[in-house]
Amino acid sequence: MIEQSGDAIQVSFDAAFKDGHGAAPDGGGEAKVRSNNTLEFEWEDSFNNGGTGTIKRAGDGIIVSMKTTRVVDERCLAFYGDSMRLERVKK
Secondary structure, eight states: OEEEETTEEEEEEEOOOTTOOSOOOEEEEEEEEEGGGEEEEEEEETTSOEEEEEEEEETTEEEEEEEEEEOSOGGGGGGOOSSEEEEOOOO
C-alpha cells in the first residue's frame, strides 16, 4: 500500500504463503519520489528485518524491488527480492 499525506509518503506491506505456512511479515517505512517517477523507501518488518526498496509503475501494475540489509529472521527472506511485478487489486 502507498499512502500520501501532503509531502509525506508511507509504504506498507504484508506477505504470507497461500497455504499459511511459515512466517507472515508485515511492515513498511517512509518513501521519497526520485528520478523517473521511482519511489525509494527504507523498510522494517514485524520480524525486525530491514532494508531498502524501490517501486516503479509498469502498465496497470508496479515493479517492486526490496533489498534486505538486516536479517534477523531468515524465514521472511522468500518475500523480498528484485523486480517483483504486482498487479493492482480490483475492488
